[in-house]
Amino acid sequence: MMHFKKRLLLPFVCYFLSVSQFFHVCHGDVGTAAQYSPPYLPTACFGDDQTQFPSSNLFAAAGDGIWDNGASCGRQYLVRCISASQPGTCVPDQTIQVKIVDYAPTALSPPSAQSTTIVLSETAFGGITNVPLDSINIEFQQV
Numbered sequence: 001m002m003h004f005k006k007r008l009l010l011p012f013v014c015y016f017l018s019v020s021q022f023f024h025v026c027h028g029d030v031g032t033a034a035q036y037s038p039p040y041l042p043t044a045c046f047g048d049d050q051t052q053f054p055s056s057n058l059f060a061a062a063g064d065g066i067w068d069n070g071a072s073c074g075r076q077y078l079v080r081c082i083s084a085s086q087p088g089t090c091v092p093d094q095t096i097q098v099k100i101v102d103y104a105p106t107a108l109s110p111p112s113a114q115s116t117t118i119v120l121s122e123t124a125f126g127g128i129t130n131v132p133l134d135s136i137n138i139e140f141q142q143v
Contacts, residue, residue, distance in 0.1 A: 033136050
């Protein structure tokens with residue numbers, strides 16, 4: 001009987017966490033992230049339009065796994081660092097929201113690591129890490 005109660009409780013807990021604006025494994029996917037530096041223009045999504053970048057500078061280039069033949073342009077993702085090769089890299093409990101503005105394989109500036117799920121702007125990468133590394137493991141969710 002106890003096993004049955006746990007199975008009923010899990011969806012409630014996941015729903016409660018998502019409603020509370022917490023970002024946990026209930027709804028997120030796991031992937032990898034790299035960073036890239038300026039110049040950021042032109043982008044595959046919006047060309048030379050300067051207004052494509054959020055004022056926070058929290059933006060990213062989509063890797064093949066989320067590119068969706070360009071449909072990812074303009075999508076927003078919640079991203080948090082969950083681990084890295086060096087302990088203490090991730091900022092604990094820090095989640096950022098980024099806007100997809102480019103396609104990583106064709107971005108003007110090369111990423112710090114190839115074949116990642118997402119390539120974050122310098123500002124975005126620095127917002128969830130304490131130590132500069134080539135890549136990190138992330139949890140992400142489209143919003």
